[in-house]
Amino acid sequence: MPLLDTPVRFGVQIQPQHTPYDGIRDAVRRLEDLGVDILFNWDHFFPLTGEPDGLHFESWTMLGAWAEQTERVEFGALVNCNSYRNADLQADMARTIDHISAKGGDTGRFIFGTGAGWFQRDYDEYGYEFGTPGSRLDDLAAGLERVEARWAKLNPAPTRKIPVMIGGKGEQKTLRLVARHADIWHSFVRPDEIAHKVDVIERWAEREGRDTSNLVISNEVYGHGVEHGDALYDxxxxxxxxxxxxxxxxxxxxxxWLRWRDSKNA
Known part of the structure; x- marks a missing residue:
């Protein structure tokens, strides 16, 4: 069973759309001061909601700025798109941001969230091959192997084992990658679906020869009240x-939501 004997953490995904960057920078500062545990953005090139050609900013350059701006909070993309950058480059970028975020002798705070990609407009306008869901997942599987291999070669090495977050719920490919690589599994599944998905991950982990007892389950509560948080926690x-x-x-x-988190950790 994935990790349960651990404090609840609360993450905020700052949507990098429809907002001048000054507003995003201020939100990062205020959220860290409030005590949020993790900050995320997303890895797209155009807005996902609202005006399709509205304001939007790129993920990884923003994360480099957050690495320098913040002092305590962990951060990353929810999630990086494996298709948009060479896998070895992703590893090097993650390692570099990890070092930028290490302050006062502490280890870095970067989380490598990644997924196979899905937003076709990104692919079409930036010249990437869209392929199929299956081909993108196969590319993600190969990319994760390369990322981990590159981390083992880089000089200097990452300051810590960079946590890997994989997003998705597909049982034949995505959850097998979770079992093989992930420290955090993120999804949007309903609370009553989690037990089944965890069982699938554990069966894949047995085949992969990997211990998933420290896997952290992550889920989204946007648009829901704290009662949904209670159900996810349970x-x-x-x-x-x-x-x-x-x-x-x-x-x-x-x-x-931070008060809810604190009540669970009391």
């Missing part, structure tokens, strides 16, 4: 993430 989720929309960020809503 199902085993220990990382709860909230999608945060600008430009008028509602920090009081974040504070309410």
């Amino acid at each position: 199902a085993g989720a220990r990382l709860i993430t909230f999608g945060f929309r600008g430009p008028d960020f509602d920090f009081e809503l974040i504070e309410s």
